[in-house]
Amino acid sequence: MVKIQRERHAGNQKSTIKGSGRTIRRIWSYLADERNLLILVLLMIVASSALGLLGPFLIGWGIDKYFATGSTDGFSLLLIGLAAVYVMHSLSLWFQSYWMIGIAQKTVYIMRRQLFSKFHQLSIDFFNKRQHGELMSRITNDIENVSTTLNSSVIQVFSSVLTLVGTLAVMIWLSPMLTLVTMIIVPLMFLGMKWITGRTGKLYKEQQGRLGEMNGYIEEIISGQRIIKSFSQEPQVIEEFRIKNQRLKESGYWAQTLTGFIPKLMNMLNNLSFTIVATVGGFFALKGYVTIGTIVIFSEYSRQFTRPLNDLSNQFNTLLSAVAGADRVFDIIDTEEEAVDEKGAVPLPNMIGKVEFKDVSFSYEKGGDTVSNLNFSAQPGETIALVGPTGAGKSTIINLISRFYEPEQGLILFDGHDSKKITRDSLRKQMGFVLQDSFLFQGSIRENIRYGRLDATDEEVVKAAKAANAHFFIHRLPKGYDTELSQDDAGISQGQRQLLSIARAILADPAILIMDEATSSIDTITELKIQEALQHLLKGRTSFIIAHRLNTIKNADQIIVIESGKIVEKGSHEELLAKKGFYHELYTSQLEKNILLKP
Numbered sequence: 119m120v121k122i123q124r125e126r127h128a129g130n131q132k133s134t135i136k137g138s139g140r141t142i143r144r145i146w147s148y149l150a151d152e153r154n155l156l157i158l159v160l161l162m163i164v165a166s167s168a169l170g171l172l173g174p175f176l177i178g179w180g181i182d183k184y185f186a187t188g189s190t191d192g193f194s195l196l197l198i199g200l201a202a203v204y205v206m207h208s209l210s211l212w213f214q215s216y217w218m219i220g221i222a223q224k225t226v227y228i229m230r231r232q233l234f235s236k237f238h239q240l241s242i243d244f245f246n247k248r249q250h251g252e253l254m255s256r257i258t259n260d261i262e263n264v265s266t267t268l269n270s271s272v273i274q275v276f277s278s279v280l281t282l283v284g285t286l287a288v289m290i291w292l293s294p295m296l297t298l299v300t301m302i303i304v305p306l307m308f309l310g311m312k313w314i315t316g317r318t319g320k321l322y323k324e325q326q327g328r329l330g331e332m333n334g335y336i337e338e339i340i341s342g343q344r345i346i347k348s349f350s351q352e353p354q355v356i357e358e359f360r361i362k363n364q365r366l367k368e369s370g371y372w373a374q375t376l377t378g379f380i381p382k383l384m385n386m387l388n389n390l391s392f393t394i395v396a397t398v399g400g401f402f403a404l405k406g407y408v409t410i411g412t413i414v415i416f417s418e419y420s421r422q423f424t425r426p427l428n429d430l431s432n433q434f435n436t437l438l439s440a441v442a443g444a445d446r447v448f449d450i451i452d453t454e455e456e457a458v459d460e461k462g463a464v465p466l467p468n469m470i471g472k473v474e475f476k477d478v479s480f481s482y483e484k485g486g487d488t489v490s491n492l493n494f495s496a497q498p499g500e501t502i503a504l505v506g507p508t509g510a511g512k513s514t515i516i517n518l519i520s521r522f523y524e525p526e527q528g529l530i531l532f533d534g535h536d537s538k539k540i541t542r543d544s545l546r547k548q549m550g551f552v553l554q555d556s557f558l559f560q561g562s563i564r565e566n567i568r569y570g571r572l573d574a575t576d577e578e579v580v581k582a583a584k585a586a587n588a589h590f591f592i593h594r595l596p597k598g599y600d601t602e603l604s605q606d607d608a609g610i611s612q613g614q615r616q617l618l619s620i621a622r623a624i625l626a627d628p629a630i631l632i633m634d635e636a637t638s639s640i641d642t643i644t645e646l647k648i649q650e651a652l653q654h655l656l657k658g659r660t661s662f663i664i665a666h667r668l669n670t671i672k673n674a675d676q677i678i679v680i681e682s683g684k685i686v687e688k689g690s691h692e693e694l695l696a697k698k699g700f701y702h703e704l705y706t707s708q709l710e711k712n713i714l715l716k717p
């Protein structure tokens with residue numbers, strides 16, 4: 119049993135490493151676009167590594183030449199040479215990081231752009247199934263992680279490898295025996311690093327996942343403040359946050375602690391190596407196998423040899439955390455997009471407004487039946503009300519009309535055109551939405567209304583606002599149409615927000631209107647104004663209304679009653695009442711609860 123588990127664990131590790139390799143290759147493909155700058159960076163890395171080796175070599179050579187012999191011939195030249203080597207070393211370091219930062223910034227700029235564009239190609243289903251804060255975390259934290267790593271780690275890795283190889287080559291050339299002595303501690307280093315990085319890689323990935331989870335939670339809590347306060351849920355919310363925060367702290371704590379331990383371990387092994395080189399080197403010098411200068415070079419190189427190993431292990435962790443971040447970014451970039459239009463799909467011509475459902479069935483999950491065998495037809499200009507208990511499938515029908523989802527069976531026809539043979543974009547351009555949560559963007563009232571039709575003049579904006587009964591409150595605001603709004607603007611009431619979104623829809627003048635009637639309580643006067651505005655909005659266009667209060671849809675041309683995903687009744691208000699069926703039942707129960715007494 120234990121063996122099986124171990125084998126499984128090893129298998130997982132292998133696949134993670136394989137996965138990391140794929141991700142690194144993918145990051146590399148972004149860097150490759152900046153080939154010329156990368157070549158310059160590489161040249162600078164080679165120069166700085168070579169100059170880093172040359173410095174100690176010159177010092178050792180100088181000791182043997184001048185101090186051992188007492189000669190001073192050309193000593194000042196050596197000093198100038200040494201100074202030049204160290205100045206050039208610093209310059210090459212500076213240039214490599216300057217160019218690398220440019221490459222890194224460009225790379226994450228492209229990644230951010232790709233990720234943001236991708237968001238617009240994903241289906242509504244994708245967003246429904248994910249926390250928005252967690253997605254935010256990918257475009258901010260995860261990309262930032264990649265950026266930080268590219269800024270420094272790529273250089274570090276290359277220069278560490280070069281320094282390692284160069285140092286080893288010069289050491290072997292000077293004294294293979296002393297090289298062997300210097301290398302004694304290397305296995306210890308490898309074992310220590312392997313043990314630590316094996317654990318930290320997993321911890322970093324966990325930390326990033328938990329950070330995304332916590333961000334998602336924070337976003338949810340901020341947008342749900344009103345509900346939390348009204349249900350006095352603050353203690354529960356704070357407790358849940360504490361648990362998430364604690365989990366993040368734990369993975370962060372261990373990841374940082376183990377990472378922080380690496381330099382200390384390396385420092386200790388470094389000092390050990392230095393002591394061994396000095397002792398054994400001193401013994402060799404006494405025996406005449408090596409010169410004092412060689413020991414000085416070796417003692418310096420023994421540090422140079424362990425430092426890149428140390429750096430590589432540090433960078434390994436940073437790289438792992440960047441790979442984890444990049445993985446989460448690529449995960450979204452690779453997500454299947456909202457189904458593309460079918461081959462040969464054509465733009466829908468300007469619509470008259472006929473919509474038909476023929477035997478339409480659909481389910482969110484495979485094998486289910488969220489809605490089935492839907493048959494109805496909306497004539498141009500008709501108002502269709504969708505009525506039914508919660509979870510009956512009203513929003514699903516709207517989702518199908520808007521083509522956020524495609525029917526599994528049956529046909530949806532727009533002016534007689536099969537929905538699958540027309541482009542989504544051309545259809546949605548002819549649709550307008552007035553939803554429960556009237557989404558307002560950051561910007562002025564004027565801009566928010568104009569969002570309905572970007573080329574509308576100021577006069578047209580005011581005309582739409584008047585038709586939507588919104589003008590009366592806008593012109594009373596100190597800055598009128600120039601009043602700045604934000605998404606959660608507290609200065610604008612729920613009803614006023616709805617009036618603004620009606621004005622936006624009136625301006626857009628769509629052939630098909632989708633409306634989700636607001637359920638939130640709105641004062642009687644505003645509600646009357648909304649009803650009046652709606653009369654303007656509904657006139658002359660095919661409208662689908664999800665109605666919650668049945669008295670608002672008495673005038674609808676057709677009321678479609680849905681129960682458990684099926685159409686159970688269809689007809690006008692009077693016809694359905696006379697039928698004394700499910701609609702009659704719903705209507706009477708609302709009447710009893712006084713819901714209908716509101717205007």
Ligand SMILES: Nc1ncnc2c1ncn2[C@@H]1O[C@H](COP(=O)(O)OP(=O)(O)OP(=O)(O)O)[C@@H](O)[C@H]1O
Pocket residue numbers: 243246482483488506507508509510511512513514515
């Ligand atoms: N994105 C989704 N993924 C999976 N199931 C879903 C999804 N959206 C809705 N459902 C399920 O489909 C069924 C119909 O939901 P729908 O939202 O269409 O009902 P509704 O009549 O609009 O309800 P309400 O009046 O409460 O808004 C419900 O059982 C619901 O849980």
